[in-house]
Amino acid sequence: MVDRAGTLVRDAFEQPTSNVETKSSNTDLVTETDKAVEELLIRGLSKEFPDHKFIGEESVSGGQKVELTDAPTWIIDPIDGTTNFVHRIPLIGICVGLAIKKQLRAGIVYNPITRELFSAQKGKGAFKNGFPIHVSKTEACSNAVVVTQIGSIRTPEMMNSFVQSFNSVIGDKQAHAHRAFGSAAINMVYVAQGSIDAYVEYGLHCWDIAAAAMILKEAGKPFNLMGRTVLCAGTPSLAKELSSALTHVEMETEGDA
């Protein structure tokens, strides 16, 4: 099913961009393809699992409540990195996560352009195209490639956090490099495969992170799915050092969780 969704996204990626709409603000984009992919995934999964529930980015934009209950729930972001998709930057992820009793059980992040399929199931490890992946062993910020990303929320508090944290981590601590790939899921699976050492972002939603969080969790990282913040790193010492260097933003928990 994710395969079929991938074909849909790849076909659209090869055509000129059309039908871009904005949602909560001018920096929050959606396309016909986002909606079509979410529909395809929900239709397919409902057929196989009629009792299961769904949290989908575009369904929530259409007015559905974010409700994570004990029921098996598929958490879907049809295209994580919609802005990349709109600008034809090939860093996007079709994200499908499964939570049961509010605990993540499985996750898939598929980049249909690069044909990289990241997957994990609880207790079975994390994989890219079938091969095991692992986080990096980097301990110190001064040896790390760090992703700090700002999403569509551009409040003064967010901007201040981003700029202060950038100065502190990249300037004061002299991290090896700064990157930002424009997709929370891609940022996270890159931590999972050890290409980058750490990633921080505030203001995310559960659909941006659920599938990739499962992949990271399989590397032993605890995760608050509804917390709207990601701070992940290959090692606990890097996470600790980074956390003390960041200007944090307090986020309210999503939904009723």
Ligand code: IPD
């Ligand atoms: C966005 C991406 C982006 C992040 C934003 C998210 P979307 O998700 O993950 O990297 O910075 O905060 O909203 O809208 O492309 O699914």
